Amino acid sequence: MTKPEAKNQPTAPALEKGLDLLEALATESRGLTQRQLAERVGRSVGEIFRMLVALERRGYVARDPSTGEYALTLKLFRIASQHPPTERLLKSALPVMEQLAAKVQLSCHITVLHGEQFMVIARIEPEWLMGWSVKAGTVFPLSQQYPSAKVLAAFQHPGRRDELAQVIADNDHVSLRKALAALDRISAEGGNFSNDDGYTRILAYCCPIIDSTGRAVAALTVPLVRQDRIPKAEAAAIAAELRAAAATLSERIGGGGGA
Structure with a gap:
C-alpha cells in the first residue's frame, strides 16, 4: 500500500502510516483486527499501535470491543x-x-x-x-x-x-x-x-x-x-x-x- 517516494521531496512517515491505515479500512465492509491491519499495510503491530490509538481518540476509527476489529467511522464523510x-x-x-x-x-x-x-x-x-x-x-x-x-x-x-x-x-x-x-x-x-x-x-x-x-x-x-x-x-x-x-x-x- 505504501507508494514509492519521489526523490528530493519531503516525507512525513507518521502521516503516511495513518493514511495507509485509513485506506486499508476503507476497503473493508466489516473491519480488521490490529494484526490484520498490520499485515495489510506491511507493518508490524507495534508500528501501527500508537497511530491506531490516535485515530480512535480523534474519532476516525472505532474498535469493536467484542471482536477487537477496527472500522472507519463517518467522520471522514462528515468532513468531506x-x-x-x-x-x-x-x-x-x-x-x-x-x-x-x-x-x-x-x-x-x-x-x-x-x-x-x-x-x-x-x-x-x-x-x-x-x-x-x-x-x-x-x-x-x-x-x-x-x-x-x-x-x-x-x-x-x-x-x-x-x-x-x-x-x-x-x-x-x-x-x-x-x-x-x-x-x-x-x-x-x-x-x-x-x-x-x-x-x-x-x-x-x-x-x-x-x-x-x-x-x-x-x-x-x-x-x-x-x-x-x-x-x-x-x-x-x-x-x-x-x-x-x-x-x-x-x-x-x-x-x-x-x-
Missing part, C-alpha cells in the same frame, strides 16, 4: 460533506431530491467520485418507501453493475473518462473496449435508463449533474425494482422526472442543464 463545493451541491440538491422522491414515490440518492470508487453523499426517501435505498456514506467500486458508476465515468472529460473506463474494465474483468462501449451508450442516452448490460438485477435510473465545464460532478439516482415489473408508462414518467430534477440541479450549480 463540509467541503464548500460539496456543501453547496447538497444545499441545492436536497430540496430537489425531496420533490423528486415525493413525485415518483421512490427513494433517490446522489453519488460523487471518490478516487477510483464512488460514494453516496445524500439520500432522500418518500413517506411511503417502495423499492430500496442506500445509506449516505457508503462507498462502492466502479463497476458496470452500478448505474451511478457508469454515469459518473461517462460524463467526464476524455482523459479522465478513459482512466475510469480502465478501472471499470479491471474491476469487471472485461476489455477496455467493452467498458468504453458501455459508457458511450450512457452518454448517448443522457444517463442510465436501460437494463440490457447483463449486470444489473435491480435497475436504477441515473442522470448526471453537470458543471459549467460539461463534467459530471455528481449523479442523481432513483433505484427501482426490476424493470419488467414496472408499467412502461410509469417507468417513462419516473425517467422524465429524474431528467428534470438533474437538469434543475445542473442549472443551479452553473452547469449546462443536465441530461
Whole structure:
C-alpha cells in the first residue's frame, strides 16, 4: 500500500502510516483486527499501535470491543460533506431530491467520485418507501453493475473518462473496449435508463449533474425494482422526472442543464 517516494521531496512517515491505515479500512465492509491491519499495510503491530490509538481518540476509527476489529467511522464523510463545493451541491440538491422522491414515490440518492470508487453523499426517501435505498456514506467500486458508476465515468472529460473506463474494465474483468462501449451508450442516452448490460438485477435510473465545464460532478439516482415489473408508462414518467430534477440541479450549480 505504501507508494514509492519521489526523490528530493519531503516525507512525513507518521502521516503516511495513518493514511495507509485509513485506506486499508476503507476497503473493508466489516473491519480488521490490529494484526490484520498490520499485515495489510506491511507493518508490524507495534508500528501501527500508537497511530491506531490516535485515530480512535480523534474519532476516525472505532474498535469493536467484542471482536477487537477496527472500522472507519463517518467522520471522514462528515468532513468531506463540509467541503464548500460539496456543501453547496447538497444545499441545492436536497430540496430537489425531496420533490423528486415525493413525485415518483421512490427513494433517490446522489453519488460523487471518490478516487477510483464512488460514494453516496445524500439520500432522500418518500413517506411511503417502495423499492430500496442506500445509506449516505457508503462507498462502492466502479463497476458496470452500478448505474451511478457508469454515469459518473461517462460524463467526464476524455482523459479522465478513459482512466475510469480502465478501472471499470479491471474491476469487471472485461476489455477496455467493452467498458468504453458501455459508457458511450450512457452518454448517448443522457444517463442510465436501460437494463440490457447483463449486470444489473435491480435497475436504477441515473442522470448526471453537470458543471459549467460539461463534467459530471455528481449523479442523481432513483433505484427501482426490476424493470419488467414496472408499467412502461410509469417507468417513462419516473425517467422524465429524474431528467428534470438533474437538469434543475445542473442549472443551479452553473452547469449546462443536465441530461
